[in-house]
Amino acid sequence: MSKAGINEAGINGAGVNETGINATRISRAARRGAVPLAVGAAALALLAGAQPSSARPVAWGAAWAASPQLPATGFTPNWSQEGFSRQSVRQVVRVTEGGDQVRIRLSNAYGTSPLTLTGATVAKAGRGADVRPGSVRELTFGGRRSVSIPAHGELRSDAARLGLDRLDSVTVTLYFAGTTGPATFHAQGFADTYRAEGDHRADPSGRAFAATSRSWYYLSGVEVGGAARRDGVALFGDSITDGFGSTPGADRRYSDALAERTGRPVVNAGIGGNLVLNDSAWYGERSAARFGRDVLDQPGVSTVVVLEGVNDIGFSEAQKGPNPQPTYKPAPVVSSAQLIDGYRELIRQAHGKGLKVVGATLLPLKGSDHWGAHAARVSDQVNDWIRTSGAFDAVVDFDKALASKTDPDRLAAAYDSGDALHPNDAGYRVMAEALAGVL
Known part of the structure; x- marks a missing residue:
């Protein structure tokens, strides 16, 4: 297994586990710097204030993140397979x-050819696709406006001067003058992304951005310079961490509620459908393979919360049902011992980087398509181990916090989004409250 990583100043290759996914393999040979490209177009007159990174040390902190995934059709329409051509x-x-200061992190982790980004801007968000006039900052990469990101590579932009407050919304606009091919993306953004024909990266108005999607493309992180805190929290997991069941466009995931409640920086490293033990063409690399890239490489993070395993347990149960999901693959029958070994590997990696690890019990799942006799037994065994083993530095008991009082194997009705598996907004708030108490 190779580890993914990018350095503080710029660019490096991104690693994928040795088995690969659907023949997409990130080779060690790709661990070379991206080559900035000169751009012949005149400077954009409307842009203000972009600066290369200062020579003096700047404390950088991860302020937002999304975990990259392979291009795929997914459950909802998205643009990942078609990519972009002469579009913003x-x-x-x-x-x-x-x-x-602010800088962005871009990922071509699952691209099979170099990605040419013609230019990018960052601004304070307005309403919808609008941005606040006067706040647009042009982003540079090694001092250049355009950059080529190698296949399977990642990069960070230079710093741009833009003052941001905690919980501000920021808008990142990417322009591709050429054809990208299939796009590395994050499937379940639960927020609107906008697309326009032509170069509209400097437009304060969002009028040109007529098409929308609820996925994120290439953008895998936003980091702030001059960050006041170094106690960031990374939430690592599957669709529950990702925010499935929360109100779209309202920032009501449990990561949002935790940031609001604690005041600490929080980054969300959830991928819907993700598995502890196996790679998936739809739901990302297995947890240990992506943990370095999605958690350990985040600057300013001191704690990681691990909430994962329900899909390893439940996919095999779902395939027995009357309507098996074609994307619930691989779906081997998994034991609690196998999952515990997977958790121990995450703990080992995190402790190796000096991070505190909080173990989260699996939520009740009775009544969902993931439920069955095997799932009931293994989830109980896993939760007992999380509570009592002492392997984690702390434990948050989401199972008890969200369980029905009359049937503890079920989510309480007040917290159920409707599928007996994922919480609603109220359930995510309860999760944040429970976690805040053990951080």
Whole structure:
């Protein structure tokens, strides 16, 4: 297994486990720097304030993140397989830490050829695809406006001067003058992303951005310079961490609620459908393979919360049902001992980087398509181990916090989004409250 990583200043290759996914393999040979490209177009007159990174040390902190995935059709329409050509992509995200500088992290982790980014901007968000006039900052990469990101590579932009407060929404606009091919993306953004024909990266108005999607493309992180705190929290997991069941466009995931409640920087490293033990063409690399890239490489993070395993347990149960999901693959029958070995590997990696690890019990799942006799037995065994083993530095008991009082194997009705598996907004708030008490 190779580890993914990018250095503080710029660019490196991104690693995928040795088995690969659907013949997409990230080779060690790809661990070379991306080559900035000169751009012949005149400077954009409307842009203000972009600066290369200062020579003096700057404390950087991760303020927002999304875990990259292979291009796929997914459960909802998205643009990942078609990619982009002579189009601008505008994405709005909420940062959980403030600072006086900002930079972005881009991923071509699952691209099979170099990705040419013609240019990018960052701005304070307005309404919808609008941005606040006067806040647009041009982003550079090694001092150049355009950059080529190697296949399977990642990079960070230079710093741009833009003062942000905690919980501000920022807008990142990417322009691709050429054809990208299939796009590395994050499937379940639960927020609108906007697309326009032509170059509209400097537009304060969002009028040109007529098409929308609820996925994120290439953008895998926003970091702030001059961050006041170094106690960031990374939430690592599957669709529950990702926010499935929360109100779209409202920032009501449990990561959002935790940032609001604690004031700490929080980054979300969830992927819907993700598995502890196996890679999936739809749901990302197995947990240990992506943990370095999605958690350990995040600057300013001191704690990681691990909430994962329900799909390893439940996919095999779902395949027995009347309507098996074609994407619930691989779906081997998994034992609690196998899952515990997977958790121990995550703990080992995190402790190796000096991070505190909080173990989260699996939520009740009776009544969902993941439920069955095997799932009931293994989830109980896993939760007992999480509570009593002492392997984690702390434990948050989501199972008890969200369980029905009359049937503890079920989510309480007040917290159920409707599928007996994923919480609703109220359930995610309860999760944040429970976690805040053990951080």
